[in-house]
Amino acid sequence: MSANGAEPRKHTISVLVENKFGVLSRVAGLFSARGYNIESLSVGETLDPSVSRMTIVVSGDEFVIEQVTKQLHKLIDVIKVNDLTDDSHVERELVLIRVNAEPQHRAEILRTADIFRARVVDVTPVSFVLETTGDEGKIEALIELLRPIGIQEVVRTGKIAISRGPKSRVKRAPEARRPRVSDDPRVVGFAD
Amino acid sequence: MLECLKREGVDIIFGLPGGAVLPIYDALYDFEGLRHILVRQEAAAGHAAEGYARATGKVGVCLVTSGPACTNLVTALQDAMMDSIPIVAFTGQVPTHLIGNDAFQEADNVGITRSATKHNFLVKDGKDLGPIIREAFHIAVTGRPGPVHVDLPKDILVKEAELIWPEKVVMRSYNPNYDGHPGQIKRAAKAMLRAKRPVLYVGGGVISSNANVELRELAELTQIPVTTTLMGMGAFPSEHPLSLEMLGMHGTYYANFAVHNSDVLVAVGARFDDRVTGRVDAFAPGAEIIHIDIDPSSISKNLKVDVPIVGDCRRVLRGLIDAVKQEKEEAGALEARRAWHAQIAEWKKAQPLRYEWSDDVIKPQYVIQEISNLTRGNAMIVTGVGQHQMWAAQYYKFTQPRAWFTSGGLGTMGYGLPTAMGVQAAHPGKQVINIDGDGSFQMNSQEMATCFAEHLPVKTVIINNAGHGMVRQWQRIIYKERYCAIDLPQIPDWVKLAEAYGCVGLRVTKPAEVVPAIEKMLSTPAPVILDVIVDKDECVFPMVPAGGANTDMILAPPSRETREKAEKSQTGF
Ligand SMILES: Cc1cc2nc3c(=O)[nH]c(=O)nc-3n(C[C@H](O)[C@H](O)[C@H](O)COP(=O)(O)OP(=O)(O)OC[C@H]3O[C@@H](n4cnc5c(N)ncnc54)[C@H](O)[C@@H]3O)c2cc1C
Ligand SMILES: Cc1ncc(C[n+]2csc(CCOP(=O)(O)OP(=O)(O)O)c2C)c(N)n1
Numbered sequence: 001m002s003a004n005g006a007e008p009r010k011h012t013i014s015v016l017v018e019n020k021f022g023v024l025s026r027v028a029g030l031f032s033a034r035g036y037n038i039e040s041l042s043v044g045e046t047l048d049p050s051v052s053r054m055t056i057v058v059s060g061d062e063f064v065i066e067q068v069t070k071q072l073h074k075l076i077d078v079i080k081v082n083d084l085t086d087d088s089h090v091e092r093e094l095v096l097i098r099v100n101a102e103p104q105h106r107a108e109i110l111r112t113a114d115i116f117r118a119r120v121v122d123v124t125p126v127s128f129v130l131e132t133t134g135d136e137g138k139i140e141a142l143i144e145l146l147r148p149i150g151i152q153e154v155v156r157t158g159k160i161a162i163s164r165g166p167k168s169r170v171k172r173a174p175e176a177r178r179p180r181v182s183d184d185p186r187v188v189g190f191a192d
Numbered sequence: 193m194l195e196c197l198k199r200e201g202v203d204i205i206f207g208l209p210g211g212a213v214l215p216i217y218d219a220l221y222d223f224e225g226l227r228h229i230l231v232r233q234e235a236a237a238g239h240a241a242e243g244y245a246r247a248t249g250k251v252g253v254c255l256v257t258s259g260p261a262c263t264n265l266v267t268a269l270q271d272a273m274m275d276s277i278p279i280v281a282f283t284g285q286v287p288t289h290l291i292g293n294d295a296f297q298e299a300d301n302v303g304i305t306r307s308a309t310k311h312n313f314l315v316k317d318g319k320d321l322g323p324i325i326r327e328a329f330h331i332a333v334t335g336r337p338g339p340v341h342v343d344l345p346k347d348i349l350v351k352e353a354e355l356i357w358p359e360k361v362v363m364r365s366y367n368p369n370y371d372g373h374p375g376q377i378k379r380a381a382k383a384m385l386r387a388k389r390p391v392l393y394v395g396g397g398v399i400s401s402n403a404n405v406e407l408r409e410l411a412e413l414t415q416i417p418v419t420t421t422l423m424g425m426g427a428f429p430s431e432h433p434l435s436l437e438m439l440g441m442h443g444t445y446y447a448n449f450a451v452h453n454s455d456v457l458v459a460v461g462a463r464f465d466d467r468v469t470g471r472v473d474a475f476a477p478g479a480e481i482i483h484i485d486i487d488p489s490s491i492s493k494n495l496k497v498d499v500p501i502v503g504d505c506r507r508v509l510r511g512l513i514d515a516v517k518q519e520k521e522e523a524g525a526l527e528a529r530r531a532w533h534a535q536i537a538e539w540k541k542a543q544p545l546r547y548e549w550s551d552d553v554i555k556p557q558y559v560i561q562e563i564s565n566l567t568r569g570n571a572m573i574v575t576g577v578g579q580h581q582m583w584a585a586q587y588y589k590f591t592q593p594r595a596w597f598t599s600g601g602l603g604t605m606g607y608g609l610p611t612a613m614g615v616q617a618a619h620p621g622k623q624v625i626n627i628d629g630d631g632s633f634q635m636n637s638q639e640m641a642t643c644f645a646e647h648l649p650v651k652t653v654i655i656n657n658a659g660h661g662m663v664r665q666w667q668r669i670i671y672k673e674r675y676c677a678i679d680l681p682q683i684p685d686w687v688k689l690a691e692a693y694g695c696v697g698l699r700v701t702k703p704a705e706v707v708p709a710i711e712k713m714l715s716t717p718a719p720v721i722l723d724v725i726v727d728k729d730e731c732v733f734p735m736v737p738a739g740g741a742n743t744d745m746i747l748a749p750p751s752r753e754t755r756e757k758a759e760k761s762q763t764g765f
Contacts, residue, residue: 018365021314022302033307063492070489076311076331079365 008061010039012091012161015054015072016080019045023077027054030075036060036068040093040158051079055160084161091161094133096121097143100150101128109149116142127152193344194223195355196325202253203227204244204617206237210257211297212284215349229617229646232638234261236610238268239636241279243614246597247572249402251278251332252614258284259297262343263304267604269339270308274601275423276396278337280328281305287347288316301343310338315345318353330361335368336487337400368486372503372511380458380482380499381515387456387480388528390416393439393468396423396600397461397485397505404428404593406509407460414516415529417536419447421462423600426590430569436536437545440468441736442582445543448734448742450536451476459483461505464494465601466738474741484508543734543747545586553727554703556580556655559710560587563625563653566710571623572615573597576608576632578662580655582732584627606635612650613642623714626652630680631660640693643719651713652721654686657728665731669746690721699723 017023024043031038039057046053058068065083072081084091101109101123109128113120118132132142136159143154193216197205204227209217220228231237234256241252256265262283272279286295302314311331313324328340384390398407404427411418411434418428419436428435439447451457457479462468469475472495482499483491491500501508547557560583563571569591575581575598590596597615599607612626633654643650657664660678667675687697696718700709706724713720734745 021316022306025303026306029306067489067493074487074489076363076366 006061006063008059008064009085010057010059011065011068011083011085012089012159013056013058013065013069013072014082014084014161014163015056015078016046016082017052017054017075018077018079019050019052020077023052024054026075026077027056027072030071031058031068034067034071036064040156042158042160044160055158057159082163084163088164089161090164091135091159092133093136093139093159094131094157095139095142096155097130097132097146098122098127098152098154099130099146100152101126105149109146112142112145118142193321193325193349194219194226196322196357197253198225199357200325200329201250204229205253205255206231206240206244206614206617207255208232208234208237208257208261210261210284212258212286212346213255213282213344213349215346216255216282216284216344227617228255229613229642229648231610231613231642233636234264235268235606236613236636236639236642238265238279238281239271239604239607239610240614240617241281242268242272242275242277243574243597243611243616244618245272245278245337245614246399246611247594247615247618249400249594251280251329253280253282255282256284257297258286258301259299262299262301266304266308267602269305269341271599271602271604271607272339273308273310275599276337276400277339278332279339280325280332281309281339281341283341283343284349285314285343285345288345289347291345302341305341308339309341310336312341312343314343315348318348318351319356321348321353322356323358326358326361327363330363331366335366336490369502370486370504370507372484372501372508374511376499376501377508377511378515378519380484380501381512381519383456383480383482383499384414384416384458384512385516385519386522386525387416387454388525389450389454389532390414390456390458390529391436391450391454391479392416392418393421393451393457393459393462394418394424394427395421395460395462398424398427399461399593401461401486401505402593403461403504403506403509406506406513408432410509410513410516413513415533416458417450417533419443419451421465421468421600422585422598424462425585425588425596425598426593429591430589431591438585440465440742441470441738442586442732442734443468443742444545444586445734445745445747446536446539448736448745449539451479452741452743453535454479456480456482459485459497460509461485463490466494469494470736470738470740470742470744474743547730550727551703554700554706554724556657556724556726556730557583557587558703559653559655559706559724559726560584560627562707562710563627564588566707566714567623567625571595571625572612572619574608574612574615574624574626575599576626576628576635577603577605578629578632578660579657579665579730579732580627580629580632580661582662583655586732605629605632608632609636609639609643609650609652612652613639613646613648616643616648616650617646624650626650628652628654629661630654630656630658630686634680637689640690640695640719640721644694649717649719651716651719653710653713654721654723656682656686656723656725657730658682658725659728661728661730662732664728665735668731669735670737686721686723690719693719695719695721697721697723699725701725 118130122129237254241254245252419439436447483497569589608626608628616624690697
């Protein structure tokens with residue numbers, strides 16, 4: 001993060017909304033009307049069926065993100081807006097990848113899948129469909145490894161994120177971060 | 193539904209019927225206690241509701257049918273959105289089982305109005321009607337006011353349903369904050385007292401929160417000069433010694449210079465619009481900025497603010513008055529403040545608003561001055577959009593809030609006449625004057641019929657410069673006099689048009705005729721069009737070319753040098 005916040009970066013914003021007709025179009029409309037870029041958006045019910053949670057990944061500098069959160073909050077159906085980016089939280093995304101599976105590549109694909117804890121959920125004579133979840137770094141690493149073999153199609157859910165708990169219980173000491181694949185090319189496995 | 197409106201305190205509806213809302217009109221037939229004003233085009237219903245809302249502070253209501261009626265209404269909704277005006281608009285919709293089938297006169301009403309409203313509703317069940325109407329009115333007037341749209345499928349209007357009427361509106365997702373943070377108020381009070389060159393920059397929020405009394409008390413207590421935005425005119429008397437009048441693109445020299453040189457700028461219910469700031473990095477460059485606004489997203493949107501206070505103007509100003517009274521004035525500040533007033537007086541003397549007098553052709557500014565004199569600043573003034581609008585803001589001497597109606601944010605030509613109808617309907621006994629342009633007036637002149645039929649004696653003064661004057665001014669100053677698509681030949685004959693609508697038409701062409709004609713207009717009980725043929729070469733000055741700094745303002749018809757300077761700036765309406 002740059003010192004003055006002027007550099008654009010990705011933010012993960014968690015939004016609680018009334019589960020009402022048209023609420024998704026209000027949120028999506030806000031982003032298009034104000035020219036903000038949504039990288040991903042996912043929606044689902046919460047424990048309370050009258051409330052949905054949207055997880056939005058948006059990129060911008062601090063100025064833009066401040067406006068995004070204020071504008072989201074201004075929507076009448078929005079109950080709560082939480083920028084998780086700098087709080088302790090866990091993020092995951094589910095991805096389905098259909099990859100070419102010629103006989104000479106099958107073993108390699110399965111090995112790679114195993115390392116990434118991806119499952120093979122469909123098989124044809126010429127393709128596999130792999131399923132995996134993880135954070136962005138892991139998913140990107142898997143895609144990069146499969147790319148030379150020939151990916152036919154990738155379908156991603158978009159990121160979802162959950163905070164690690166009430167703020168008062170979050171340990172203040174910064175925990176050592178596991179290097180991500182993109183950070184460290186030697187790391188090939190994940191502990192999750 | 194009509195019962196709901198009545199419970200919300202509605203007394204007037206502006207509307208135009210059609211198939212999808214006929215059940216409501218059928219109920220209106222013998223419903224007591226609601227006046228319906230039949231307009232001639234749906235946008236006019238929306239603007240009239242805006243006029244009613246701005247005049248009274250209550251929610252304005254309009255009712256139109258589905259499809260084309262709703263699309264006609266959109267301009268008025270967006271206008272109310274930009275200017276934060278509380279209206280509730282009802283539209284008809286095809287029956288629920290036909291929605292999405294491209295049925296007759298179907299349009300995706302809520303889809304279309306979504307970005308032009310503060311909130312909108314599609315009623316899908318008759319039992320929701322009461323609660324939705326209640327929420328719609330609540331949302332429209334609370335927090336930052338704005339338009340709310342309710343779409344009513346025809347089957348909902350026909351089916352019997354139990355009326356559910358919640359006593360209180362409780363919404364977990366919408367709870368505007370009215371009280372400013374006490375710590376921030378204290379910080380602001382200290383900064384105001386410490387300031388050597390402070391200015392209060394006051395906008396439409398002071399009008400909508402009825403905070404003019406508090407504003408005046410604070411200004412007089414602290415001796416801080418006050419400038420108002422186009423939307424804030426009337427929040428502070430134009431002729432008060434502390435008044436700097438309007439700032440911004442067509443603001444006064446002294447307002448713009450005072451703001452530019454200020455060390456503390458207190459923005460009250462104003463939103464740092466680009467027509468006010470000019471080039472943002474050159475706006476009040478040395479000032480500590482305090483910003484009072486009920487909408488958190490207004491704060492630090494265009495310009496970084498040092499002391500944000502989220503809250504209602506009226507309450508926060510009251511808090512500031514108390515805080516200022518408790519704090520002690522800093523010793524040096526008072527002395528410096530005297531020098532500041534002297535400096536401002538000098539600017540006022542050197543660069544007052546001015547124009548060149550002529551004995552032969554009527555100067556538009558002169559017409560406004562005489563309207564101001566003859567009404568003693570007490571009339572309700574409505575405008576179209578263009579040069580005449582700016583001259584009205586500059587030369588009318590405002591004495592009170594809720595007496596100035598203009599389309600600021602959207603700049604909607606055609607706003608004048610229908611809005612004036614709404615104002616007149618709200619205040620039947622008051623003098624309502626629509627100062628309009630010949631271009632703007634034509635965009636809704638059909639409403640003369642409504643004025644006649646509904647006994648709304650609106651007075652329209654057309655500042656007739658035979659063209660789109662404001663566009664002409666830009667083409668003259670910024671586009672090297674390459675005039676294109678601005679001429680409006682003197683058609684129609686406005687006097688005859690007035691008569692065709694059963695109203696009174698007057699025309700003047702010489703300066704000496706202006707006063708008698710205005711007097712005659714004011715004493716006529718019917719709607720009047722006064723056609724004033726003015727000097728078409730007149731420009732609005734001062735003028736800050738869009739994208740320029742406010743101190744780069746042009747004060748007189750352009751020399752070659754200013755023209756070159758202007759060319760370099762960005763342009764746009
Ligand atoms: C041709 C043309 C030329 C123009 N030239 C100029 C010009 O020279 N100068 C100028 O000033 N304007 C000019 N305008 C108007 C300009 O475009 C804006 O509409 C205007 O400046 C906005 O005024 P405002 O800042 O008072 O905000 P408004 O639009 O009135 O907004 C009100 C603000 O107050 C807040 N608010 C509302 N209610 C409350 C409350 N209860 N408590 C606290 N806050 C509240 C709102 O959140 C909002 O931020 C021009 C327009 C046109 C069409
Ligand atoms: C609906 C709409 N269309 C176009 C414009 C652009 N525009 C701004 S001022 C203006 C000319 C206004 O002419 P007139 O009403 O005669 O007023 P004048 O400037 O001559 O006083 C135009 C076309 C606008 N503001 N609104």
